[in-house]
Amino acid sequence: MLVRSVTSTETEWTPTEVAWMVALDAYEAGQCPRCRGVLEETTDPTRDFNNPVGTAVYMPAPGYPRQCHCCAAIDRSEEQTRAQNPLHPAAILHAVQLVPRG
Numbered sequence: 001m002l003v004r005s006v007t008s009t010e011t012e013w014t015p016t017e018v019a020w021m022v023a024l025d026a027y028e029a030g031q032c033p034r035c036r037g038v039l040e041e042t043t044d045p046t047r048d049f050n051n052p053v054g055t056a057v058y059m060p061a062p063g064y065p066r067q068c069h070c071c072a073a074i075d076r077s078e079e080q081t082r083a084q085n086p087l088h089p090a091a092i093l094h095a096v097q098l099v100p101r102g
Helices: 015-029 069-084
Strands: none
């Protein structure tokens, strides 16, 4: 049973904050989910490695690939706990921390 209801005339976000969120949404929608490159550029056929008349190609950057040791720790944690939820292993949340050796 509803006893009392109060309606606020204040908005949660200012128009500027709403504009920032709309802009952020548009920006993120235009990014590749893996490399975070701009999809309009990264999917351009003239940048295809297999396009002999392409104008440019993406190549591995000098000094790469590198291993992120934090990601490696998360991967080890995921491997160790995969049996806990074999149907949805990604539903298990993992966290790692940097600790001194010894």
